[in-house]
Amino acid sequence: MSGPEVITLGCRLNAAESAAMRSLARGQDDLVIVNSCAVTNEAVRQTRQAIRKARRARPDARILVTGCAAQVEPEAFAAMPEVNGVLGNREKLDISAFLSDERVRVSDIMAVRETAPHLVTGFSERARAFVEVQNGCDHRCTFCIIPYGRGNSRSVPAGLVIERIRALVGEGFAEIVLTGVDVTSYGPDLPGAPTLGQLVERILKHVPDLPRLRLSSLDCIELDERLFEIAAYEPRFMPHLHMSFQAGDDMILKRMKRRHSRAQAIETVARLKAARPGIAIGADLIAGFPTETEAMHENSLRLIDECDIVMAHVFPYSPKRGTPAARMPQLPxxxxxxxxGALRAASARRRRRWLEAMVGTRQRVLVERQGRGHAENFAPVQPTAGEAGQIVEVSITGLENDVLIGARA
Known part of the structure; x- marks a missing residue:
């Protein structure tokens, strides 16, 4: 081994930071880093499970735990006999932290005001790179503990983002994914308060050799007009958006302290699809939020068809200690x-129809691992030829296990 083992749970931002940590701790072969997630109780349980499994597999290794769960509950993880040290989200990108013997190094995340621009990249098979442009969140959704794990919103200056992307394209990466905790809140903390749309516009202008640009997720209420125009009409901006909807009922959205309404979600998707009919919509949805009635649940179910959600991430609600929703009346x-299960089944039906409709078409596919890749709309494709990092033209001939089957055109 030439570096630490890094075990990643949770979001794409965690994946990007895991790659940065692996690079920072290069040469520390005895180290295992568990990059935790706190978004649900299940995520925390899986983190503990991963720590115990890592200790069984490597009894002589040093095990450090970091990430959002470690930031929020450092003492709980420090008390685990398998753990040698706990690092906060600020400390996880400090090389000295990996060499320290301190049991707990977790600072006040709310005091952090900058995002380190030299550590903004994670990689996927030398084909796709994740570039962190924002971290933290200024909103306080009643179900969410993440702002207390990530701190307040802070943005990476556009010039540094562009410089990093230009270097990645020079290294051969064909696709860049802009990522963050609340990526659409990009910019207000920077001079001139640029918007995410302006950042994307500058990237496309100043890195003309970049073939494909993608966003990790969006809050529809913060989709500024410049970003809408790019998403609708720019061919190098991939026709795939993942929306942080969470629910399809106005009362539940209000109790979640979300800032959009059901009608705004539907209108946003309708506008996008009118301008770019092939755009694919993904969404986060929470099932069984406190006080949710059957009628409210049905509203979320209908949202899948009304917004043509073909990539749903469904989270069964579980109360997180320290959040307002944990004090609300809970459902069985x-x-x-x-x-x-009902939300997942509805999404699976919608996804199946979407994939079936692509059989017989031609798709441009970025080849990733073992000949598999993704089309521009993020449909998974198994092409029959192509090296990792290549964009190839593929004729779609069939569908197996929700993966499109293609032949090199």
Whole structure:
């Protein structure tokens, strides 16, 4: 081994930071870093499980735990006998932290005002690179503990983002994904308060050799007009957006302290699809939020068809200690599980129809690992030829296990 083992749980931003940590701790072969997630109780449980499994597999290794769960509950992880040290989200990108013998190094994340621009990249098979442009969140959704793990919103200056992307394109990366905790809140903390749309516009202008640009997720209420125009009409901006909808009922959205309404979600997607009919929509949805009635659940179910959601990430609600929603009247776990299953089934049906409609078409596919890749709309494709990092023209001939089957055109 030439560096630490890094075990990643949770979001794309964690994946990007895991790659940065692997690079920072190069040469520390005895080190295992567990990059944790706190978005749900299940994510925290999986983190503990991963720590125990890592200790069984490598009894002599040093195990450091970092990430959002470690930031929010450092003492709980420090108390685990398998753990040698706990690092906060600020400390995880400080090389000295990997060499320290301190049991707990977790600072006040709310005091952090900058995002380190030299550590903004994670990689996927030398084909796709994730570039962190923003970290933290200024909003306080009632179900979410993440702002207390990530701190307040802060942005990477556009010039540094462009410089990094230009270097990655020079290294052969064909696709860049802009990522962050609340990426659409990019800019107000920077001089001139640029918007995310202006950042994307500058990237496309100043890195003309970049073939494909993608966003990790969007809050539809913060989709500024410049970004809408780019998403609708710019061919190098991939026709795939993942929306942070969370629910399809106005009362539940209000109790979540979300800033958009059901109608705004539907209108945003309708506008995008009118301008760019082939755009694919993904969404985060929470099942069984406290006080949710069957009628409210049905509104979320209908949102899948009304917004043509073909990539749904469904989260069964579980109360997070320290969040307002944890103090609200809870639903029986069996109800939450049933509703999550219904949302997943509805999304799976929509996804299947979407994939079936692509059989017989031609798609431009970025080849990633083992000959598999993704089309511009992020449909998974198994092409029959192509090296990792290549963009190839593929004729879609069939569908197996929700993966499109293609032949090199």
């Amino acid at each position: 776990p069996s109800t939450v599980k049933r509703r999550a």
